[in-house]
Amino acid sequence: MIGRLVLVALVATGAHAERPSEYASGIPVMPVGSMPFQRVAVPATVYEGAARPDLADLRVFNADAEVVPYAWLPRAADTHARADAIALPLYPLYVDRDRRDVSGLVLHVVRDASGTAVDIRSDDAAPAAASATTLAGFVLDASALTEALNALVFTLPASVGAATMHLRIDAGDDLASWRPVTTDAVLVDLEYGGRRLVRDRVEIPPTRAKYLRLSWMPGQPVIDFTAVSGEAAARIVEAPRQWRIAAGTPVPDHEGEFDYDLGGAYPVDRIDVSLADPNSVVPTQILARASPTEPWQSVNSTVFYRLRQPEGEVTSVPVPVIGGARRYWLLRFDPRSGASARTAPPLRAGWQPAEIVFANRGAPPFTLAYGNRTAGPGALPIATLVPGYDAVKGLPAGVGVASIGPAMELGGPDRLRTPPDVKRWILWASLVLGALVLGWMAWRLSREMGAAPAPRDAETPPE
Numbered sequence: 001m002i003g004r005l006v007l008v009a010l011v012a013t014g015a016h017a018e019r020p021s022e023y024a025s026g027i028p029v030m031p032v033g034s035m036p037f038q039r040v041a042v043p044a045t046v047y048e049g050a051a052r053p054d055l056a057d058l059r060v061f062n063a064d065a066e067v068v069p070y071a072w073l074p075r076a077a078d079t080h081a082r083a084d085a086i087a088l089p090l091y092p093l094y095v096d097r098d099r100r101d102v103s104g105l106v107l108h109v110v111r112d113a114s115g116t117a118v119d120i121r122s123d124d125a126a127p128a129a130a131s132a133t134t135l136a137g138f139v140l141d142a143s144a145l146t147e148a149l150n151a152l153v154f155t156l157p158a159s160v161g162a163a164t165m166h167l168r169i170d171a172g173d174d175l176a177s178w179r180p181v182t183t184d185a186v187l188v189d190l191e192y193g194g195r196r197l198v199r200d201r202v203e204i205p206p207t208r209a210k211y212l213r214l215s216w217m218p219g220q221p222v223i224d225f226t227a228v229s230g231e232a233a234a235r236i237v238e239a240p241r242q243w244r245i246a247a248g249t250p251v252p253d254h255e256g257e258f259d260y261d262l263g264g265a266y267p268v269d270r271i272d273v274s275l276a277d278p279n280s281v282v283p284t285q286i287l288a289r290a291s292p293t294e295p296w297q298s299v300n301s302t303v304f305y306r307l308r309q310p311e312g313e314v315t316s317v318p319v320p321v322i323g324g325a326r327r328y329w330l331l332r333f334d335p336r337s338g339a340s341a342r343t344a345p346p347l348r349a350g351w352q353p354a355e356i357v358f359a360n361r362g363a364p365p366f367t368l369a370y371g372n373r374t375a376g377p378g379a380l381p382i383a384t385l386v387p388g389y390d391a392v393k394g395l396p397a398g399v400g401v402a403s404i405g406p407a408m409e410l411g412g413p414d415r416l417r418t419p420p421d422v423k424r425w426i427l428w429a430s431l432v433l434g435a436l437v438l439g440w441m442a443w444r445l446s447r448e449m450g451a452a453p454a455p456r457d458a459e460t461p462p463e
Contacts, residue, residue, distance in 0.1 A: 020061045024371025024415040025049045028405040029060070031360050035400040037386055038360050039073060040368070041353045044242055045407045048264035050370045051416055053290060053325040055354065057375035062362030067378075070358035071385040073395070076239040085153050085229035088212075089141040092224070095134050135222050137215035139175070142230060148206040150233035155226040156189050156200055163189050166217040167202070171209035181207050184217070206233050241270060241350040248331070248344030256333035258344035265290060265325040270318040270350035273331065275306040276343065278313070283334040286319065288326040296330055299323050318350060357386060357399065368404070372415050 020026060027045070031038045042055065051057045060068040142149065152169070165187040170178035181204050188199035216222055244266065248258035262268070271286055282304045287296040299321040307314045329347060356379070358366070383389045388396050 018059060018067055018375075020059075020065055020367055020369050021411045022372055022415060023057070023059065023369035023375075023410050024051075024413055025407055026061075026370070026410045027368040027407050029364075029366040029368050029402050030405070031364055031366065031402050032400040034360070035398050036360055037357050037395075037398070038400045038402040039355055039357045039395070040402040040404060041355050042368075043353070043404060043407075044244065044264065044266070046368070046370050047266050047325070049407070049416075050265075051373045051375070053265040055370070056377040056379075057370055057372045058356070059369045059372075059375070059378055060356070060358045061367045061369055063364060063366070064362055066362055068358050068361055068366060069380055069385055070356045070378075071380045071382040073355040073357050073382060074391070075352050075354065085231045086145065087227060087229050090225065090228055091139040091141070092135055093137040093139060093213075093215075095136040135224060137213060138225065138228070140212040140214065140228055140230070141210070142212055143210040145208075145230065145232070147232040148208040149204065149212075149230045150206055151201055151203045151231040152185075152212075153229040153231065154187060154200045154202070155228070156187070156198065157224060157226050163223070165189075165223055166220050168215045168217060169202075169204060170213040170215075171207050171211070172213065173210045175211055178213055181205065181212070187223075239352050242353050243348055243350045246329075246347045246349065248347055250344055251330070256335045258331045258333075260329040260331070260344075260347045262327050262329065262349055265327045266349060267325045267351045267354070268329075268349045269321060269352065270348075271300070271321050271329070272316075272318040272348040272350070273304045274346045274348065275304060275315075276345060278306055278308050280337070281305045281307075282337040285332040286321060287330040287332065288321070288323065289328050290324075290326045292328060297323065318348070357382065357395065359385065360400070365405075366402070367410075369410060371411075373417065 025045075027043065029038075029040055042058075046055065046058065058070075060070045062068050140152075167185040167187065168183050169181040169185055171181050172178040182202075185202040185204070186199065187202065188197060190197045214228075244262055246260040246262050248260040251257040251259055268288075273282075273284070275282065284302055284304055285298060286300045286302070287298050289296055300319055302316070302319045304316045305314075306316070329349070331345075331347065383391075386395065386399075390396075
């Protein structure tokens with residue numbers, strides 16, 4: 001009987017419908033349209049007010065205070081995007097009929113109101129002969145590009161016919177000295193059985209130069225290209241990130257060390273530093289931890305810099321870091337860099353905000369509630385919540401993007417405190433009570449046994 005009462009008490013303490021008032025704070029969420037599912041990015045205030053770093057204490061309620069199912073949306077990965085091909089100005093190189101080698105030519109680009117021309121001179125500074133009519137190569141003007149070239153795309157004339165062409169490509173910045181890029185770039189234009197096989201793209205090592213020079217290998221057919229375009233190397237397009245700037249404080253008795261409190265356990269994956277002094281180069285070790293009682297963990301080592309250049313100021317890019325959600329950060333500057341030990345530079349921390357998808361069930365507005373020390377994980381798997389979800393294709397069409405409002409107080413800061421463990425006290429009380437009952441039963445049994453009368457002697461039969 002006692003065990004059954006204890007079990008009923010335990011169930012009564014844990015089985016109840018959750019209410020918004022059980023959470024410290026909330027954010028109003030307004031769905032867009034009548035789509036059955038809505039998505040919303042978790043704002044920074046949730047990371048600051050959540051009771052758990054993994055945001056497991058997050059819930060979604062509708063206007064009737066009913067729990068609404070939700071799921072975490074996998075974070076979008078950074079993508080690689082190939083830049084569009086850019087047409088490069090093309091200048092032909094003509095030499096005497098008896099000369100096919102362009103290695104001894106010194107070039108000079110002349111730009112005036114009438115256009116742009118290439119002045120060709122031999123290595124002895126003599127102008128090219130007026131009778132120079134033999135096409136020997138081309139010069140490509142890539143001076144307007146800001147990124148390194150990764151490939152060249154050629155527009156072949158229709159009259160090329162069947163041919164396999166071998167090109168030499170050189171790069172230079174002054175039209176006088178050249179460095180080899182590739183000595184055997186192959187172009188193909190073949191026709192067989194009514195089909196045409198064309199290879200008009202040549203990949204090259206990433207090359208940054210103002211000019212490229214094209215020339216043919218000895219014995220190869222000379223082709224008058226219609227146009228040539230350049231392709232930059234594929235660029236990484238990062239997913240959107242939120243940023244927080246934190247002021248730091250110097251660590252006492254540790255020169256060049258500064259600690260920072262972000263105010264919340266953000267899933268930071270980028271760190272940047274704004275150096276105060278120009279022409280600074282600072283080797284830095286980056287450390288982090290989730291709570292003030294944990295030891296510091298090294299997450300990366302890098303060099304932050306801020307340099308003045310003739311074309312403008314150049315600064316270091318944000319550094320990637322991994323390791324999960326952490327609130328406290330430490331920068332350890334190399335003292336040999338000469339960085340000031342009295343002023344902490346501002347720290348920029350970036351993270352890709354998590355997104356949730358919830359069912360548009362019940363009356364709006366919805367409430368994104370958070371801040372409950374006793375709440376356990378409440379999210380469903382995304383494939384369970386959204387029928388037809390595909391990890392490769394992502395969310396299906398018809399998922400709205402909900403809007404959010406300012407944070408508001410629900411149950412207040414008391415919900416962030418650790419409540420007494422009622423289940424544990426009930427369990428201990430039941431154990432103590434059970435021990436007392438067993439002891440009382442044993443005591444009563446022993447008394448009854450001690451008070452029992454002595455057995456009578458057998459009666460003596462009469463004489």
